[in-house]
Amino acid sequence: MSKHTPESEPPHDNEPLREHVFDGIQEYDNKLPNWWLMTFYGSILFSIVYWLFYHTWEVGLSPEEKFAQQQQAFAAQALAAGEDEVDGDRLFELSREESMVEAGRRAYTSSCAACHGQELEGGIGSALKDAEWTHGSRPMEIRENILDGIPAVGMPPWRQSLGERQVNAITAFLLSVNPDLVPDEEIED
Ligand code: HEC
Secondary structure, eight states, X not given: OOOOOTTSOOSSTTSOEEEEEETTEEEEOOOOOHHHHHHHHHHHHHHHHHHIIIIIXXXXXXXXXXXXXXXXXXXXXXXXXXXXXXXXXXXXXXXXXXXXXXXXXHHHHHHTHHHHOTTSOOSSSOOSSSSOOSSOOSHHHHHHHHHHOBGGGTBOOOHHHHHHHHHHHHHHHHHHHOTTOXXXXXXXX
């Protein structure tokens, strides 16, 4: 049986020992390898740069922000490529175009949701997701009601502030989320 005693010869006897002793154990005063130090300092540097880039200066975008930005560009592109003049069938076609519906959803959220509700459930204005339409449920009637407003009941006009393209997009959005809105030929007079 070999017994380890403090007197036994250290294997590297010409290397310096550090001064402190714990329970009779001493450490060599070895340098850490450079590759280890580089990784260590490198990761500290990386975390500082990362923090500044994403959190302090907010130059970098998080995946959610990137996605929102792409969606916005997508919607803006659809609007730019859209047309002012439409008919009922065209509005239904637009209601199946994802980017147009997204453009409409955005315009709805910023201009209409205050009165008609975030989920179109109604409020000051009527609910827009049900089958009850007081002022007309044909796509072109809805479009006209948004463009010119319904002054008698307090629905403001949007022709000036939003323009026809955005109103087309909003109408397409409404058609896409309300299954009770159907093409003209399916409406019984
Ligand atoms: C200031 C509040 C207000 C805002 C903002 C507003 N509306 Fe209205 N809207 C009303 C009111 C009030 C009515 C009439 C409700 C009624 O007839 O009882 C109405 C009616 C409507 C109707 C007719 C509903 C039906 O039953 O025939 C549509 C469509 C409509 N609004 C769409 C929109 C859209 C789209 C926007 C956004 C561009 C918008 N409204 C913004 C208040 C508002």
